[in-house]
Every structure is written in C-alpha cells, then in structure tokens.
Amino acid sequence: xxxxxxxxxxxxxxxxxxxxxxxxxxxxxxxxxxxxxxxxxxxxxxxxxxxxxxxxxxxxxxxxxxxxxxxxxxxxxxxxxxxxxxxxxxxxxxxxxxxxxxxxxxxxxxxxxxxxxxxxxxxxxxxxxxxxxxxxxxxxxxxxxxxxxxxxxxxxxxxxxxxxxxxxxxxxxxxxxxxxxxxxxxxxxxxxxxxxxxxxxxxxxxxxxxxxxxxxxxxxxxxxxxxxxxxxxxxxxxxxxxxxxxxxxxxxxxxxxxxxxxxxxxxxxxxxxxxxxxxxxxxxxxxxxxxxxx
Amino acid sequence: xxxxxxxxxxxxxxxxxxxxxxxxxxxxxxxxxxxxxxxxxxxxxxxxxxxxxxxxxxxxxxxxxxxxxxxxxxxxxxxxxxxxxxxxxxxxxxxxxxxxxxxxxxxxxxxxxxxxxxxxxxxxxxxxxxxxxxxxxxxxxxxxxxxxxxxxxxxxxxxxxxxxxxxxxxxxxxxxxxxxxxxxxxxxxxxxxxxxxxxxxxxxxxxxxxxxxxxxxxxxxxxxxxxxxxxxxxxxxxxxxxxxxxxxxxxxxxxxxxxxxxxxxxxxxxxxxxxxxxxxxxxxxxxxxxxxxxxxxxxxxxxxxxxxxxxxxxxxxxxxxxxxxxxxxx
Amino acid sequence: xxxxxxxxxxxxxxxxxxxxxxxxxxxxxxxxxxxxxxxxxxxxxxxxxxxxxxxxxxxxxxxxxxxxxxxxxxxxxxxxxxxxxxxxxxxxxxxxxxxxxxxxxxxxxxxxxxxxxxxxxxxxxxxxxxxxxxxxxxxxxxxxxxxxxxxxxxxxxxxxxxxxxxxxxxxxxxxxxxxxxxxxxxxxxxxxxxxxxxxxxxxxxxxxxxxxxxxxxxxxxxxxxxxxxxxxxxxxxxxxxxxxxxxxxxxxxxxxxxxxxxxxxxxxxxxxxxxxxxxxxxxxxxxxxxxxxxxxxxxxxxxxxxxxxxx
Numbered sequence: 001x002x003x004x005x006x007x008x009x010x011x012x013x014x015x016x017x018x019x020x021x022x023x024x025x026x027x028x029x030x031x032x033x034x035x036x037x038x039x040x041x042x043x044x045x046x047x048x049x050x051x052x053x054x055x056x057x058x059x060x061x062x063x064x065x066x067x068x069x070x071x072x073x074x075x076x077x078x079x080x081x082x083x084x085x086x087x088x089x090x091x092x093x094x095x096x097x098x099x100x101x102x103x104x105x106x107x108x109x110x111x112x113x114x115x116x117x118x119x120x121x122x123x124x125x126x127x128x129x130x131x132x133x134x135x136x137x138x139x140x141x142x143x144x145x146x147x148x149x150x151x152x153x154x155x156x157x158x159x160x161x162x163x164x165x166x167x168x169x170x171x172x173x174x175x176x177x178x179x180x181x182x183x184x185x186x187x188x189x190x191x192x193x194x195x196x197x198x199x200x201x202x203x204x205x206x207x208x209x210x211x212x213x214x215x216x217x218x219x220x221x222x223x224x225x226x227x228x229x230x231x232x233x234x235x236x237x238x239x240x241x242x243x244x245x246x247x248x249x250x251x252x253x254x255x256x257x258x259x260x261x262x263x264x265x266x267x268x269x270x271x272x273x274x275x276x277x278x279x280x281x282x283x284x285x286x287x288x289x290x291x292x293x294x
Numbered sequence: 295x296x297x298x299x300x301x302x303x304x305x306x307x308x309x310x311x312x313x314x315x316x317x318x319x320x321x322x323x324x325x326x327x328x329x330x331x332x333x334x335x336x337x338x339x340x341x342x343x344x345x346x347x348x349x350x351x352x353x354x355x356x357x358x359x360x361x362x363x364x365x366x367x368x369x370x371x372x373x374x375x376x377x378x379x380x381x382x383x384x385x386x387x388x389x390x391x392x393x394x395x396x397x398x399x400x401x402x403x404x405x406x407x408x409x410x411x412x413x414x415x416x417x418x419x420x421x422x423x424x425x426x427x428x429x430x431x432x433x434x435x436x437x438x439x440x441x442x443x444x445x446x447x448x449x450x451x452x453x454x455x456x457x458x459x460x461x462x463x464x465x466x467x468x469x470x471x472x473x474x475x476x477x478x479x480x481x482x483x484x485x486x487x488x489x490x491x492x493x494x495x496x497x498x499x500x501x502x503x504x505x506x507x508x509x510x511x512x513x514x515x516x517x518x519x520x521x522x523x524x525x526x527x528x529x530x531x532x533x534x535x536x537x538x539x540x541x542x543x544x545x546x547x548x549x550x551x552x553x554x555x556x557x558x559x560x561x562x563x564x565x566x567x568x569x570x571x572x573x574x575x576x577x578x579x580x581x582x583x584x585x586x587x588x589x590x591x592x593x594x595x596x597x598x599x600x601x602x603x604x605x606x607x608x609x610x611x612x613x614x615x616x617x618x619x620x621x622x623x624x
Numbered sequence: 625x626x627x628x629x630x631x632x633x634x635x636x637x638x639x640x641x642x643x644x645x646x647x648x649x650x651x652x653x654x655x656x657x658x659x660x661x662x663x664x665x666x667x668x669x670x671x672x673x674x675x676x677x678x679x680x681x682x683x684x685x686x687x688x689x690x691x692x693x694x695x696x697x698x699x700x701x702x703x704x705x706x707x708x709x710x711x712x713x714x715x716x717x718x719x720x721x722x723x724x725x726x727x728x729x730x731x732x733x734x735x736x737x738x739x740x741x742x743x744x745x746x747x748x749x750x751x752x753x754x755x756x757x758x759x760x761x762x763x764x765x766x767x768x769x770x771x772x773x774x775x776x777x778x779x780x781x782x783x784x785x786x787x788x789x790x791x792x793x794x795x796x797x798x799x800x801x802x803x804x805x806x807x808x809x810x811x812x813x814x815x816x817x818x819x820x821x822x823x824x825x826x827x828x829x830x831x832x833x834x835x836x837x838x839x840x841x842x843x844x845x846x847x848x849x850x851x852x853x854x855x856x857x858x859x860x861x862x863x864x865x866x867x868x869x870x871x872x873x874x875x876x877x878x879x880x881x882x883x884x885x886x887x888x889x890x891x892x893x894x895x896x897x898x899x900x901x902x903x904x905x906x907x908x909x910x911x912x913x914x915x916x917x918x919x920x921x922x923x924x925x926x927x928x929x930x931x932x933x934x935x
Contacts, residue, residue: 133634134641137910139872142890146902149894222763229766230876249769256776268769275764276757283760348837372843379840392831396930397853407839442929458839468838 032284038277046093055083057090057243066260078251078263090243092270098155098238099224103217105163110170111213115201117171118178128171135168144227145236153236162224169220170213177209211289218282222275229271245271295498296322296345296466301358303337303344310570314340314353316522319596320500322466327492327499329513329530331506331545335566337522338502342468345500346385347375363465380411384459388471390451394443400454401427401439407461426457430487449480456487466498473508485512506545510534518542521567521577524596528603536617538605540582543613576606584612635914643695646906647688656897691903700907701900705893710904714886718908720790720801721874721885725916727801728808729867735809736816736859741847743817744824744855755821759814767873771807771880778803788882804881808870812863819862824855857928864920868913 045052061081069076075084117128135143144161151157181187182205190200231237232246240247245267252263303315315337322328330338343349345360347367360367362382367375384407387393395403404426405419414422420439427435430453443451452472459467469488473481489512492499501513509516510530517527518539526539537543544562564581567573573580579589586609594606607613656675659666675681679690694701700710743755779787791800827833828851836850878887886905893901925931 130637130641133638134645136868137638137642137913138645138906139875139909139913140869141872141875142906142909143872145875145891146894146906219763226764226766230768233766233768234879246766249766249772253772256772257780264769264772268766268773271766271769272761272764276760279760279763283756343834346838348834376840376842379838381840385835385838387831387835389831393835395832395836395850395854397857397928398849406836406841410839410841410845444930455835458835461839 030284031280031287035277035280035282035284038273039281042092042274042277043096046089046096049086049089049093053083053086053089055086057082057087058241060241068259069262075262075266076260078248079255084263084266087243087248088245088266088270091245091248091267092274094238094242095225095228095232095245095271096274098158098228099221102159102162102224102228103166103221105159106166106220107170107213107217109163110167111174111206111210113167114171114174115178115206118175119182119197119201119205125175128175132168132171135165138165140165141227141230144231145234148231148236153231153239155238158228158231158237162227166220166224169216173212173216174209177212178205181205181209211285215282215285215289218278218285222278225271225274229267295324295363296320296500297359297361298341298345299359299361301341301344301360302356303340303349303353304356305340305350305353307352307570312569313522313572314569315344316572317358317595318519318522318524320517320524320527322498322500324465324498325492325496326515327489327501327513329509329516330500330502330519331504331509331516332519333504333566335569336519337569338519339470341519342385342470342500342502346379346383346468347372348379348385377411380407380462380464382464383466383468384462384464385468385470386452386455386459386472388474390448390455390475391443393455394451396443399440399442400446401441404454404457404461407458411462422461423457426460427454429460429491430454430457431483432457448476449483452476452480452484453487456484456491460491460495460497463495464497466500469499469501471503474503474505481508488512506534518545521572522569523577523594524604524606525578526603526605526607527596528599528601532601532603537613538599538603538610539578539607540584540613541578543616544581576608584609632918638914639910642910643692643907644688646903646910647691648684695907700904703893703898703901705896705898705901710900713901714889714904714908717884717886717889719885720883721878721887723790723797723801724804724808724874724877724883724885725867725871725912727798727805728812728870729863731805731809732812732816732863735813736820737852739813740817740820740824741852743821744828747825755817759817762810762814765810767807767811768876768880770810771804771877774803774807775881790883790885801883804877804883807877807880808873811873812866812870815866816859816863820855820859823858824851827851827854830854853927857924860923860927861920864917864923867916867920871909871912871916 059082061077064077064081065079067073067077067081073083073085075088077083078087113128117125143165147161147164148157151160178201186204187200190204195204228237229244229246229249232244232248233250235247235250237246238244248267249264252260252265252267255261255263256265298318298320301315301318302313305312305314318337318341320328320330320341330341332338340349340353343353344355345367347370349355355368358368362378367378370378394400401420401423404423405414405416408414408419408422409416412419424435424439427438432438432450432453438446443454446454455472472488473484476484485508488499488501491497492512499513501509503509513530515528516530516533518525518533518541520541525541526533526537528538533542534546537546541562544560547560548562562581567577567580573590575588575590575592576582576585576594579585582589588608592608594608596604596606598604599610656671659671679687682690691701698711700714702708703710703713706713739755739758743752746752775787778784785803786800789800791797833846833850836846841850874885875887875890877883878885879891882888886908890902890905890909892898893905
C-alpha cells in the first residue's frame, strides 16, 4: 500500500511549445500489433488447413482410435480415429467463418437503426429503445437456444438467431455516439448547407462514430464464437460429423481424467487464444483512438 | 520556519524531461504571507506540490532541500509525510468542485483531518468541523454539515476547503490559485477571509497566483517565477511599484493597477519558454527588450539587493529607469 | 421516489412486448406437445383429445388473450408435462438459480476488486499489463468448458467440492454451488475488472484525491474511503448490465452442474415442448433481468449523491 503511483493531475502541465507528440502508428501499439499478428497466424492456419495436414477431419478410422501424440499425429487421435490437430484446424475454420460472417448483419442493422434513432429522435427513438429493452429483457443464451431450437440446428439458424439478438448493442452504441455528435458544429454546418439527413448521417456523422462500433465488434465476434461453440457443445450447432470446436469438447470430455485430456482441453484453448487475439486488437484500437483511456 | 533551498523538480514527459522547477529557494517566516507569482507553466504550482510532497508520479524532486522547522522533507517517506500534512502544512486548491470528494459529506471531509491526526472521535471531530465552518463563514453549519459538495456554490466550496486546511491547526497553508476560478466579488470575500484567518491565528501562507492585485491584497512578500526559476523577490509594494526584473515589469505593465493609471496596458510579447530545452543564460532574454549579450550567455541566479530584495536580472537598473518614465499619475 | 416510479412505468410497454414475443415464439417451436408426451402411446385420437383438452386448437390470438388474462391473475398456466400448475413449479426451482446469481456476483467482486486495484495503483507497470491480459483470456473462455475443467480439477481429482447438485442446508449450498458460481464469476470478471480499473485510474487522477493526500490521509484510508468509494460507482452499472447477460448463462451452467434451478427447467421444458412452463420461465427470466437492472440503478443512486438530486 505504501506506494500508489498517482497519475498526472487533471490540471494539465503546460507542454513545451515545440513538443510534437510522435504520430501514433498502428503497428507501434503493442496490443494492436500482437493481437493482429496472433489473429493473422490463426486465420492463416485455418484457411490453409488442407495444406497443413494430410488428414481428413471427418473420415473415421477406427483402427487408429485414441492414439497418443506422435510425429504422425501432433495431438493424437480421437475415439473415432480422426486426427485431433486436423479437426482442430478445420473446427477453427468452421467456427471462425461462421462467427465473422455472423457479426456482419447485426453490425449493419444495429448501426443503421441506431443512427436513425439517434439522429431523428422523437417517437422513432422511443419505439426503437423500447424494442431494444424487449430484446434485452431476454437473456442472450435463452433466446439463442430457443431460436435455434425453433429454426432447427445448423448454420442458417445460428446466423438468424445471432442477427435477431445481436443488433441491439450496436444500435445502443451508435445511438449514444450520434446523440453527442449531432450537436457538433460540423453537423450544424452541413444542415445549414441544405444537405439531406441521409447524406449527413452517412457522410458526416457515421465515419466519426463508427470506430466505437468496430471496437465493440471485436468483442462481439468473441461472444459469437462462444455462442457457436456452446451450441455445438449441446448439439445444437453445426451438425456432426463436421469438425466443430464445441462438439469436440463434448466428445472429449469423458476422456478428461485419462491421458487423452487434450481432446477436450485443446479446442477450448484454441477458443481462448482466438479470444485473446481479438481482445488485443479491440484494446489496441481503443488505445489508438483515445490514448490512455482503455 | 519554512526554508526551501535550491529546489529542482523534473517531470518525465513524452517529449523529454521537463525542468519544471530549476533551482528555487524561498523562505517563509511564521505568520507571513508569501506570494508566488508567474504565468502558467512557470513552475509555481509544482513548487507548492513539491513542498507538500503531492507531486504526480511522473514528477520528482531531483535536488534541493525543503526544511520545515529544521527537518528536511525531501527524503521522507510518504507515511512520514502524512504526519506532517494536516497538522503542520496543508493546501488549498484552485477548483473546489473537483477538489472535494463528491460522495463524501462536507462535514465529514472537514472532520477527517482531526480524526486521522488529532485522534478525535467522531463526535468531537464533528464539533470541531462545525466550529471551523462557522469560522470560515458558512451559514447554517448544522444543516450544511451533512450536505454534499455539489450542493454548494463555488465560493462556499472554497470556504469548505479553507476549513479543511485549517482543521488541524497547521503552521503554514499552501494556496494554489484558490481564487482564480471564482467570481470577482467572491474572490474578494475569500481573500479577506484568508487575510483575517492569517492575522488571527498566525498561520503562514504561500499564495500562488498569476493575478497581481490579489498578491497585493494579501501578501507581505512576493517571489516572481519565470520558466521554472526565480526572477525577483522582495516586499510586495516594492516589487510591484518598483520592479527590478524586466519580467516583473512586463507583468505589472500588462495588468490594470489599482495604485495609478498608466499609458496603456502592454502585453509581454512572445510566449513562455520550453521547460525541456530552456533558453540559455537568462530564460527571459528572448522576450526582454533590455536584453544584452551577457544575458544570453551568463547564468542568472538570484542576487541580493539592499533592503531585503533580490533579483536575477543582470541589468536591473533599466527597470528603474523604465518605471520612472512610466508614471503619470500620483 | 419518482425516480423508481418513473423506471417502473417505462417497464409496462416492455413487459407487454415481452409477453407477446414469448407467447408467439413458443408456439413456433416445431413439434406437438401432445405427441411428445404421449410418446409411444400416441394415436391420432388421443393426440386430438389431448390437444382439445389443453386448448391447443384454438386460434393463437385467443390463446394469447387467455394467457394474458390468466397472467393478470397470477396464473402461469398448467405444465403440460407434469400436469401441475406452472407457477409453484417455477417458484420452487427459483432458489438455486438465485443462489447461483448472487454467489457468482459476490465471487466476481472478490476477484475483480483486488485485481483492478493491483493494476490501477501502478499504471503501466508490469503488474498492470499482466492484469490487463487476464480479462482478455477470461473473455475467450467458454463457460461450459471452464465448468468441465473445474469439475475435473476440483471435484474429481481433488474431492474439494461435489461434482454436481445443489446440496442441503446453507453450508451445503455454499459448498455445492461454489464451482458453478466460480464458473459464472470467471465469465463475469473480465468486464468488471476492466471497468473497475478504468474507473480507478480516473479517480486516482482526480483533484480530490490530491486534496485527501494533502490532508495527510494515510494510504489505506485514502484507498478505501476516497478511491474505492468513488471508483465502484460506474463499475456497479457495468456489473448490473452484465449480470443480466449471465442470468441467461445460468441455463448452460445449471445444465453442466445438474443444478435444479429454472435454467435447467427451461431447457428441459423446451425439449419437452411444455409451452406454459417455457412461457412462465421466460417471463421470470425477464423479470429477473429487470429487477437486477433496477437494483443496479438504485445502487448507483445510493452510491452517487449527485444523481439523486438531479431528478
């Protein structure tokens, strides 16, 4: 307790007149750079999966079941003889692809609705916010599970479910930002110049506020990956035998006490690492936009 | 009583090492009010904070001594300093809204000092707080005790700050531009209050400000700072009416004066010096109309003059001439 | 008190919207409850009879109105699976879920406050960077995976905690619910740590902290009375928002740890197509989320006197 380091006081010290803070390059930010590199490696590995491993992720090979890690099988094989490392890569492929695509629709819809509500205000805003409240009143996973159940398991349902539930956060963020931004001078100038509302929103307001949504999208992708993997665990996601990290965790959980613990641990670790890289990127972006505030 | 010797404060900033306080020496006697005057960035606030040991973590005292009643404060640990803060020295800040804890009742904030330092229990500390509130002129103290800072006006909040500063009967109160953020009429009230309290209890003040009339109103002696160093010291009336440093002259000329009317208000040309790479020799020389060769080259420590004054200027006689030419009124 | 009243009033349209969504959503679920429950005894006649009995043939709108009418009287309908009224069934399963939520919140606070403190008191030092990475790891951990690993490590290998279940008695609950609550807390903490750290940094740089230092307030008191007291305010809001999210996560956790709460009831009822129970539980979830958010708002007002007076 003896040495709390107290940051600079709110009353700023006058900088020297010719002090030029070095411009902030994105690659100089350790968080952003390391996150981007990490993600890059993972995505590259996932895309290049067929090149990195000769095995087929789906084909069962009961003679070779439950082999230990070796030079032939980096992480051994599962109970159906499939190479674990291969399934890991293909599983990442599947889940990452779904997650990255799934984040697009909520992003677009949420940003649009949020802009409209924030800019026009009035009853549009009230209605939208009540809609948001309704969606938010339902716990995320409950809604996702119910929707996927209604629509049947599979990719399409996942996209629809995530879209229906996920637009809310973007709408709130953008609405908040627009409420503040629309009072700025440049908006007043645009309006005085007779620009239409749509043009003002699209060309002037959005580019300034979209960064917050993008930063949020990073953590949203992580949430989506978690949701996809969770659904997969419960058999509500991508149907077998397609490699999916969630179902891999499920399949492997009985082997946890044995020497084949990696079957259930590694898929989870893969998710953690992906989450870490995305969080680093999100944090790095936030630092870039508002230095020292993340 | 307080003897600051050759204080140096350096700040590690993004663009280099800032020499915020560069060889400042001050003395404050018991019961005396010393004014510390200068522009923003002259190092006056940093000096004050260094004395109390509440510098931000990028700033450090790199040399010098701060002798309070014969004890050097610089090498003391934070917990040792905590015993001094409150009972011996306290501080008043510029922005009372942000300087008071928003979630703590005002009375409790005043009572905190006595509880921590004087060992009072809550009841006794509360009584003391009420007594202090009356002394600083807060009406209806019993009601106001339980109020929160945001329920007070600016002037009232500053009175609360003063009450806090007085709560453990310190020997010296450090005032960091306490009236700058206030309306002029309130300013006057607060200054009178401070002067009165000073006279009543014999507490010393170091009063930091950039506002000359304020210094004239409340201080006996003044030290003028520029670019992290001292430009001139002496008795208030003498320094302001008869400056011995071109910077002081410039300050006086650029401010409306109560004493007499001038030709016009003349701002000081140029801008404050970089504290990372300050000008060589006298730091004021780039802006000084009396500057000569030696000003650029020679170091300019404070040199004592007769009559309890001191100046850093090598050619201070030029000021005397300029002042004489200036005067047109009584 | 108008603050509270105002908030409650805004809930009415939301509540109605929720009931509409719940009602129509459930009826979109494919599969016939009658058929599901009759199982191998299902014959077309029996199915038709059961459907008639349960009023499943009537138009959706009239079913909805009946539902709303019953709801107004506090009646949540009859469980198609158990044949008993739904409300006592749901209320009976509520305590374990509430335990989970509260326990998880307490653990999350217990984890977050020390970590955020360690980070904020030495900004940009090594320990700060370490603590900033921890939430990033935590955010990426699928809760069910964490649950499985915890069960393995602390219940199977080392018999510190039971593998599943709710336990009996207060201390039984404390022990049985520790792992599930810890799982939820691990999912909850990252967001809270971040918010708390950011808010602490904010507070540490504030003028009033310098004032307190200049008063000579000793470090411990400074931290508790001045820093923490102010820093928790925004963090409480963050906690409130995210507990709402995790109330839904109880569905997953209760499943993994076999806790007889409403989360498990929900999942089972979905599988069993027990419409009334699914409706009832969803409503209760909605109410829980709203209550938690209201509590968070009230705590905020309680902690920050500036808010109270601005109304």
